[in-house]
Amino acid sequence: MKKTTVFLSMLLLLALAISPITAQEPIEFMRFFGECEDEYSDIADLSDPSNFAGECSIIQIMTNAYNAENPDNAVTTTVVDWPGYTELNTRLAAGDAPDVMILHGIRIPNYASRGLLTPLDPYLEQYGIDINDFTDTARSYVSYEDQLYGIPLDVHGHLYYINLDLWEQAGMLDENGMPIIPTNVDDWRAAAQTFYDATGVPFFEFPAGGTDMSRDWMALVYQQGGTIQDDAGNPTVNTPEGLAALELILSVYDGVMSSETGATDRVEAFANNLTGSTREGTWQVNNIDAQAASPDIPLERFYVTSFPQFFDQPATWSSTHAMIVPLGLNPDPERIDRVMKFLSWMNEHNSAWAYTGHVPVNKSFLESADFEAIPHRGEYANFSTEAVPMPRLNWVTAFEDIMNEEIQSAVLGDKSAEQALADAQSRFDDFAAFGQ
Template identity: 25%
Template sequence: MRTTTPDGRLPRRTLLGASAAAAAGLLTACSGGTKIGADQGGTDAAPTFSGGEYKGPKVTLEYWNGFTGGDGPHMQAMLRSFNQRYSGRIEVRNTTRQWADFYPAMPTAIAAGKGPDVAVIHNDQIATFAARRTLIPLDDVVGALGLSESDFIPAVWQAGVYDGKRYSVPLDVHCLADYWNARHLSKAGLKEAPKDRSGFEDALGELKGAGVAHPFWMPNKWPAHLMFMTLLWQFGGELYDEEGTRALWGGDAGEQALNWMVEQIRKGHSPAQVAQDAQYNAFKNNKVSFTWDGIWQINDLKETAKSVDWHLSSVPVIGGKAAVWTAGHNFVLTTQAGRDKHKVQAAKFFIDYMSARSTEWAKAGMIPARNTVRAAPEVAKLPQIRLAEDVEVFRFLPALPGVGDVQTKALELAVQQAVLGQKSPADALAEGVRTADKVLADNKQKYAK
């Protein structure tokens, strides 16, 4: 089982199962005698941040994250630097745990006063935790510091807003990329990866003719759904309506996207029924010419695929416009910190410090969210940074509470069924949309304001 999913996460099927558990945990933590909110020193009790260094009495901040993989040492280096510099006023105590355990544990721990004051969470979790009043808005932080969308990659900035309030300060973005084998491409007379549909498909045909049996393996699980969403957006589709009541990915754009994925098997570019992680392992063993995967694989390839002359580029534009699935890590402030006015101020200072000084974090293979950090000379030369030359292509999941449940129970299953040949793309999508609409309706009740 691969252990190099985003930031050392467990395989996505495990993580998304945990998302459902996290949602249940949030509901439990927000009912009966364990309700989290302003009545426990939450949003209404949080003092305003005025900027500048923290000058209050010494405090200890509990900090949670899920960086258990190769990115972990880089986060630890950032924490050591902060603690050494501010040891007389702020001590940040780190807890790192698998993402699959992190999300279910966080709300209950916060309710008991044993959770994080500050945490890093993925953008698709922000709305869920905010809807259950587990987070404190950070509008005053960005206001005091004069931060705006123009200081960040726009899509990741917008992803931190829920119900008109900002609940996060972005740390990074990580997106899908096209990894390619230069030795293979040379057999097709190519010096770099094709950028459009015709060039990509022609290259696959040339590679098969040159002796590469299956140049582009099509997974049915991770990251198949990321590929589908990328193609959906490229063909002009959207995931959900603005109200979060209907799934839109079953329309014409969705069919075009999923049909293209299935066609790669029909044309012989990919074997059928590719097992979990098989396409990535095949790439690392010089058997695959192209593979689409996340930029979190950069450091793993550097360490474990030294015999492969690999490179990475933006995902080719198969549809009518450039777009790519993207996610991001975000600093958030919890209602646990909100019970102590000094912790609130110290935590807000810590969040700004870590976001502004994320040069070290870029070495973990991520794309820093702040424009100033990406422009730093030691960051600008990193391979993943060229993927951010056009930041308008980055597309995120919408800020819908419980969106992870919809993805797991409906979208991912539809993609898997079609790629495995169990159903036609049209039938798989139609059934998936029916399930998605039901889950969306349930979520409207579950996360009612």
């Protein structure tokens, strides 16, 4: 009996010794991008791009591949609605934050300023993450007060899509078959008239009724050497550059540059040869490429480059998806070790994410032949150097809502351009004073 008791005690001690390894909870990875776990649950091969069908599929396959290689440090996925911060706020309030979450970079200051995120600088070298390999824009987006609070997944933003067949019809391709893209307002107007006369369709389709134009407006401000913040970091939108940008937006709905009402679905208009070009996101490259390959779609050949230049210098709006760690300033050492192993692996395999259409964050891959080999990616390599990061300030979270409303009110004729910007400035001042 005594021997049996000793033997059972030894088994119990052995079980307790190994239980932290075999029974530890998986790392929780909270993300948006949609539900597709069931559809892609059996795919873990990152070497076959034919498996990739957009953001959801790629992030899920990356997670599957990680788990296949790291069964002792598994990750489980929690899917939330875009953009995810409502769910994050709820979890933080309940003291039940996920280990890792996908968050847009503009929201990092809001959480980092309250001590809710884990600074990652102390761990980077140990886990083989080279911060100097990040592009400047990517690094800026995950930084707050000189500390890194996330591992960037991409830089994304607006691109300019050109229908090569229609541009050729208008005589707007050079001897190498490349589009001759204007770079100032006067040349844009002349090109629009030439194009319209030759094709009968608008040159550059803009969003219907001025909806969602805050990002375009911001790009146009920076193209003039302007900014949306003053030296103290306060929002400043009612400026000469801001007015010139808004007046340009108001002028495009003339039936020649853009249709008089704009397009509710610009991708559909572009795919059906109803416009010579349009502005859309990096996230549409694969979709438009698939439509161009379809025999049922009029579009056949297209070229895509960074958001076009209208003023003195190129500039385009940008954003980022970043992997943050909402475990606070003093995370459990074992937990952060497991989290950093996952983040290190994701950064090492970031090249797979380039198949979303978004721009890679690692310069070593961005400058590689492998990146150039992905369809159309070399065409908009200029995006990386022209992308303007949003200011790293809390009021920026209100930027798009306020500017979208005021720009649309001007486009629809409810306000003058001057009044729209004055009202926007007043709203930003109130938000900056009381909303942070």
